Amino acid sequence: MIHFSTHLASLAGLIFLAPLLIWSVWLTLKEGISQLKRLHSIPCSRCAFFTGDYRLKCTVHPITALSEEAIGCRDYESRSEPICPYSKQWKRLNK
Numbered sequence: 001m002i003h004f005s006t007h008l009a010s011l012a013g014l015i016f017l018a019p020l021l022i023w024s025v026w027l028t029l030k031e032g033i034s035q036l037k038r039l040h041s042i043p044c045s046r047c048a049f050f051t052g053d054y055r056l057k058c059t060v061h062p063i064t065a066l067s068e069e070a071i072g073c074r075d076y077e078s079r080s081e082p083i084c085p086y087s088k089q090w091k092r093l094n095k
């Protein structure tokens with residue numbers, strides 16, 4: 001009888017906690033995707049003033065380059081090809 005009531009309590013707890021767990025995972029995923037979208041909107045890697053050199057990331061705004069503060073930067077100037085950290089151009093610039 002004791003084992004049955006223990007299992008019943010565990011099952012009730014599981015039924016109560018499962019939706020909370022799913023809701024928590026959903027909120028975390030939603031927040032993560034939102035943050036990822038925000039980080040992808042940083043324009044620096046596509047900007048003509050971005051150097052690709054970690055010592056001086058940008059010749060106009062060296063402090064805010066590659067940060068969330070660069071989103072909506074008024075000095076953004078489009079370049080034909082973005083600098084990718086894994087590209088040969090990046091490696092050549094950072095020798």
Ligand code: SF4
Nearest residue numbers: 044047058061065073
């Ligand atoms: S000018 Fe603005 S957008 Fe361009 S690299 Fe500098 S901070 Fe980023």
